[in-house]
Amino acid sequence: MRALPTMCQRQVSRRRMPNEKVFKNEGDLKWAKQMKFRSHETFFIRKGWLSKGMRAVQNDPLVFMRSGSESPTDTLGLGANMVKALRYWLQATGLTIEPKSGKRSQQFTDFGKLVFENDPYFEETGTLWALHFLLASNKALATS
Numbered sequence: 001m002r003a004l005p006t007m008c009q010r011q012v013s014r015r016r017m018p019n020e021k022v023f024k025n026e027g028d029l030k031w032a033k034q035m036k037f038r039s040h041e042t043f044f045i046r047k048g049w050l051s052k053g054m055r056a057v058q059n060d061p062l063v064f065m066r067s068g069s070e071s072p073t074d075t076l077g078l079g080a081n082m083v084k085a086l087r088y089w090l091q092a093t094g095l096t097i098e099p100k101s102g103k104r105s106q107q108f109t110d111f112g113k114l115v116f117e118n119d120p121y122f123e124e125t126g127t128l129w130a131l132h133f134l135l136a137s138n139k140a141l142a143t144s
């Protein structure tokens with residue numbers, strides 16, 4: 001086995017000093033405060049989830065907040081963590097929005113309305129590309 005070069009050993013073993021800044025400027029720090037991690041509950045977007053979620057939001061904007069016999073797990077046919085993940089993915093892809101305060105009802109964005117009316121099953125390549133772009137460019141929600 002070959003030994004690592006001396007410079008690599010220094011870089012690997014170097015630790016950050018307690019007073020050393022992690023972020024280079026104030027803009028990086030603001031962006032880092034807005035980042036959201038693990039809201040997808042480790043579930044990726046599964047086939048049919050977005051269309052199922054959009055149909056449920058169309059029928060009942062409070063679908064993710066219900067409890068009892070109308071719980072979202074029963075309505076959507078998903079487990080509790082999957083429901084949380086679906087709610088997150090709908091927002092991260094820009095299909096729905098939810099108010100920061102008050103009733104946490106889901107509403108379609110303009111893009112979400114357009115998709116729901118013209119491609120409710122996400123079959124068009126253009127829809128998938130638009131979702132990909134919106135997800136990849138969403139710094140606040142799609143960071144993990």
